[in-house]
Amino acid sequence: MNLKRFFAVFKARNIEFFRDRSALGWNLLFPVLLLVGFSFIFSGDGRPAYKVGLFVEQGQIDSPAQTLLTQLRFINFIEYNDLALAKEKISRHSLDLLVDYNAKRYWVNEESPKSYLVEKIFLGQQAGFTRLQSSGKSIRYVDWVLPGILGMNIMFSCLFGVGYVIVRYRKNSVLKRLKATPLSSFEFISAQLLSRLFIVMFMSAVVYGGCNVFFDFFMLGSYFDLFIIGALGAFCLISLGLLVASRSKSDELIGGLLNLTSWPMMMLSGVWFSLEGAPDGLKILADFMPLTHLVSGARAVITQGATLSDISFHVNVLLLMSCTFLFLGAYLFSWNTER
């Protein structure tokens, strides 16, 4: 490995990407458009009423005061046996108020306007309760879908950015010209890989940072962990792109192969909707897709504050897949100089 040659190709590829204004613009615009679109579509949370949680022990009988409260219209009452879960719900704005009749106490979320209103309604009817505060930002759909959209954008950028470029280089003899120099295929491939990794991480950071100004995204975990899982996912997807493009010389074939690779991931990797309720067969299939692990890992960091060791399953699967794709890609790679 000659570092001078590697950096020269790395730099040339980066220049090529950043000077291609149309592609650069699209790479920035596409995820932003999706995020804006989804935040509008799901801006109402679809709840017709306020949600009040009632903490009840097993077998507890409703008190008259509680019965009176539950007769209020336009309020949904949900019973919880698990106080920790109920408190988590109120801190995430899934509940507007949590009442414990046994202990004569209730919780409000200081940061939620709805919680404030429901508290006024509650206090208008009930008295003698201890007020407890909860705080925490709500998880909106846009927060939940953010890792999915960024992950999907990373996937397209990695697969098409590497796959198409290599096939184009092969088809128009750029690869042949490079092969006639002392540049080795390892130097060439690693420069392509790292250049694309730099590009997607840079672009994702710009999109995340830019949109964060407007959306004020929810973030429980560490940005470092998010960066690592993002980089691992991107590395894995680039390796997959290299593998798909390892031999082909045809634009149309590579287009088909890349679509065949990316579309199932887009639909089945939990980008848009949770896979929790999906059939087991589908979940197993999704586990074979790198995007599933990228999105699930990033989502766990963002919405649950998971650390890298909490998501070690996703980290390990991504590492294993990357090694497999890289090994196969390097083994099958062809400069394809024969006519």
Add this chain to the structure above:
Amino acid sequence: MSAAVSVLSLCKHYKDVSAVDKVSFEVQEGHCFGLLGPNGAGKTTTIEIMEGIISASSGQVLYQGKLVDKQISQQIGIQFQNTALQDYLTVKETLNLFASFYQNTLDQAQLIELCDLGDFLDRDNRLLSGGQRQRLLLALALINDPQIIFLDEPTTGLDPQARRNFWQLIKNIKAQNKTIILTTHYMDEAEQLCDDIVIMDKGKIIAEGTPNQLLAQHFEDVFIYLPKSQVSNELISKHGWLKLTDRIEIASKNVEKTLTLLMGLGVSLDGLHVKSANLDDLFLKLTGHSLQASL
């Protein structure tokens, strides 16, 4: 003088097509060697095997008597027939990129002057004209200061002025005692530049030598052309001259004698044209089809 490159019984088969069939020749050091032939003759396949870009089905290529290996790419310079350059890079950035691949490189200022790149150094590769592109590709071939330079149809698609400029560049390079291996289907190019030539057709060598040797070997005559209207049919058939569409062709070993004869016969010499045989005639004679017509 020693052989810079020796090609021994080279064969290349694609399925049932024989692209190169038992081709052998030697390229002398410091010479400009021309590989001539129509499209599909096997020229490009032959030099790409010599460059180590594609592998031969059988046969060997020796550089100064040694078998070709991976290190050869440090010592040779290559200009391919069709090469795209990376989009969005400028000429200067492309030179820097390729310079980084080699241990020894030619001084960039010298290279820019040699290939006359000074006027468009900051231009995007996509915006270069045909002649500028070929000069950049030549500069890339020379960037590692190679002793042996391969040029595969370097002037195809250039206008006459650009071709002549390019020939001058090649002559300048030749003056530095470099060995040049050139393929072309332009006979005038080979006559201008090449010390030795090999003519290929359908994968085989059909003639080799210096251009003058080959012409002297195959043609004793020069050709005299006269408009057909000036010569009667009787004279044509009596002397066995060749009738072409609008003129007659007289093959002559001695131009002076022939002209004296024509004047003696009272034939007007208006529109007379004398031409010695060129490589195109040679190709026509050897293969029965014209080189240009087969393009």
